[in-house]
Amino acid sequence: MSLIRFEKISRRYQMGTETVHALREVTLEIARGEYVAIMGPSGSGKSTLMNLVGCLDSPSSGRYELNGTDVSQMDDNQLAEVRNREIGFVFQTFNLLPRSNALHNVELPLIYSGMGSEERRRTALESLAAVGLADRVHHKPNELSGGQRQRVAVARALVNKPSILLADEPTGNLDSKTGQEIMALFEELSRKGHTIIVVTHEEDIARRARRIVRIRDGLIASDERQESKA
Amino acid sequence: MNFLTELREGLLISLGAIRANKMRAALTTLGIVIGIVTVTLMGTAIEGLNQAFLKSISSMGADMLYVSKFNWITRSHSEWMAMYKRRDITVEQAKALARQADFASAIAPTAEDDHSVRYKNRRSNNVMIIGSTEQYLPTSGASVAIGRFLSPSEAEGGRPVCVLGSEVATNLFRNESPLGNRITIGPRTFEVIGVLEKQGSLLGSFSLDNRVVIPLRQWTTWFWNNPNLDISVKVKDVAQLDEAREELRQVMRRIRHVAPGKPDDFSINQMDQFVEMFHRVAGTIAGIGLFITGLALFVGGIGIMNIMFVSVAERTREIGIRKAIGAKRRTILLQFLIEAAAICLLGGLIGLGIAWPLTFAIDHFLPATMSLKVVGIALLTSLVTGVLSGFFPAWRAARMNPVDALRAE
Ligand SMILES: Nc1ncnc2c1ncn2[C@@H]1O[C@H](COP(=O)(O)OP(=O)(O)OP(=O)(O)O)[C@@H](O)[C@H]1O
Numbered sequence A: 001m002s003l004i005r006f007e008k009i010s011r012r013y014q015m016g017t018e019t020v021h022a023l024r025e026v027t028l029e030i031a032r033g034e035y036v037a038i039m040g041p042s043g044s045g046k047s048t049l050m051n052l053v054g055c056l057d058s059p060s061s062g063r064y065e066l067n068g069t070d071v072s073q074m075d076d077n078q079l080a081e082v083r084n085r086e087i088g089f090v091f092q093t094f095n096l097l098p099r100s101n102a103l104h105n106v107e108l109p110l111i112y113s114g115m116g117s118e119e120r121r122r123t124a125l126e127s128l129a130a131v132g133l134a135d136r137v138h139h140k141p142n143e144l145s146g147g148q149r150q151r152v153a154v155a156r157a158l159v160n161k162p163s164i165l166l167a168d169e170p171t172g173n174l175d176s177k178t179g180q181e182i183m184a185l186f187e188e189l190s191r192k193g194h195t196i197i198v199v200t201h202e203e204d205i206a207r208r209a210r211r212i213v214r215i216r217d218g219l220i221a222s223d224e225r226q227e228s229k230a
Numbered sequence B: 001m002n003f004l005t006e007l008r009e010g011l012l013i014s015l016g017a018i019r020a021n022k023m024r025a026a027l028t029t030l031g032i033v034i035g036i037v038t039v040t041l042m043g044t045a046i047e048g049l050n051q052a053f054l055k056s057i058s059s060m061g062a063d064m065l066y067v068s069k070f071n072w073i074t075r076s077h078s079e080w081m082a083m084y085k086r087r088d089i090t091v092e093q094a095k096a097l098a099r100q101a102d103f104a105s106a107i108a109p110t111a112e113d114d115h116s117v118r119y120k121n122r123r124s125n126n127v128m129i130i131g132s133t134e135q136y137l138p139t140s141g142a143s144v145a146i147g148r149f150l151s152p153s154e155a156e157g158g159r160p161v162c163v164l165g166s167e168v169a170t171n172l173f174r175n176e177s178p179l180g181n182r183i184t185i186g187p188r189t190f191e192v193i194g195v196l197e198k199q200g201s202l203l204g205s206f207s208l209d210n211r212v213v214i215p216l217r218q219w220t221t222w223f224w225n226n227p228n229l230d231i232s233v234k235v236k237d238v239a240q241l242d243e244a245r246e247e248l249r250q251v252m253r254r255i256r257h258v259a260p261g262k263p264d265d266f267s268i269n270q271m272d273q274f275v276e277m278f279h280r281v282a283g284t285i286a287g288i289g290l291f292i293t294g295l296a297l298f299v300g301g302i303g304i305m306n307i308m309f310v311s312v313a314e315r316t317r318e319i320g321i322r323k324a325i326g327a328k329r330r331t332i333l334l335q336f337l338i339e340a341a342a343i344c345l346l347g348g349l350i351g352l353g354i355a356w357p358l359t360f361a362i363d364h365f366l367p368a369t370m371s372l373k374v375v376g377i378a379l380l381t382s383l384v385t386g387v388l389s390g391f392f393p394a395w396r397a398a399r400m401n402p403v404d405a406l407r408a409e
């Protein structure tokens, strides 16, 4: 059974009298454990697709099943719960809370899921250790390097043991060496069985994934599986 | 999500936000501060007034009627002038009333004047010298602490005796008992036969203990031959107060030969008037206070609302992040409500800090202390203001679309 099932998903934006079709009846299935790269020119609808997969946004039409449940009709609060339990986000701009230290940033999803403070702290520390930041837990984002910030973001995304890790251009704000490190981290996570979807512009980053979905003008232009490099 | 965790997290976030913008938060609270100062001072004043009033009227029974040339409460100067022109109430009239008033259990005519009182080299100024009879005791609500009160024959006769109020007694006699000693009032010396129990003050300013009671006959002999008297009348049955009042009125009209159809040329006062006046004064204070408070809190509330909109706008991205990782509408709403409430509570505390020393200033006029109740009301008021004015901005934050919020700069 697919983890993600898009059935004729469309996302339209009304700009005055004009309608922008960011996604046009996209049908897509992603199974548990897959490592998918999403590519395409700027404005083609990659972020729109990611936001829909991540339940940050609701489709204008179509049906979205996540883990067998229809989430396209859910209300705000139900979606918040799904995001909290099923989805881990990594953004291009890190999106950490600037006034909170690394530990608190990573604890946040656990606070929202109602975990008790002791277990929460332990879980968050484990998650930070898993991305190699055990010695930086009390640093605030502005006291960390870009790569370290993105690691905190990955730790936060994974702390709730979500079904999917979504990353929209996670290396876009990093130099190529740090970007490579983050991608190595993703590969490791993939090997451990995480489902990962990455949006990227860079071919060599995409080639690390097992499957590349190319988007153009809100449509899927190609969907190819690569030889396993392992 | 656990509500307590949520509350704690909200509190931490808002404290962090306030700390990051200390100056802004402090300035924003100005309206709240003014509102809380007013509501606190008003509450304290009314409470003080209430206490002073209760203490004062407790010495005046509900079963008392007071015949006097003047109304206790005058509404205008012309009204007062009209009463000023009335004939005095004489000793003969008081005696006639005492003979005819079978509805009364006690009737005490009183004449009053200020004099200084001396004993040896001690002196007490502005003491109220009251000329009355043995009936003064039951009608004034006073009681004897040591010695005894005037006897009926002393009240009638010319023997110069006196009973001291407690303040006069302590002022003149330090280490010896006043009983049997002679004090000098005006041109005459009087033997002290008793001291009254402490009675406190009227509305916190006019002491009831700074007085000396002497026989009425002595008073008219030495101070003023034809005084204008007040007559205190204690009725037998308080349930029949209105009937007694009417009867008293008719008797007084007869005694003073008021022609039928003419208005009374005297006043009958009773505690009700006092109560009524008190309620009017308290009502006025409350009205003005509530108006200022309401206005200040309204302006303050708008200020809070404004700053909360700014706060929400500044933190749009943060809202987006929180929503992306699972914060529900309620969580965001609560976070900003707590922030607004915390700012207002801060204003409330500053307000209390300002009002506290001011209550000592009020204390010069009224017995005023800032009670826990007033503090509670003040803090609750600021809390409610915060929640009300924070609601609209917080609601806007809670309803934000996460994608749009995340895209904000
Ligand atoms: N909130 C919005 N309102 C109107 N139009 C929007 C909105 N969000 C996206 N669009 C439009 O939808 C289309 C797809 O945008 P999207 O952000 O998904 O592109 P993208 O593939 O992520 O591009 P990039 O590589 O530059 O990030 C674009 O034409 C964009 O203008």
Ligand SMILES: [Mg+2]
Residues within 6 Å of the ligand: A046, A047, A048, A168
């Ligand atoms: Mg994009």
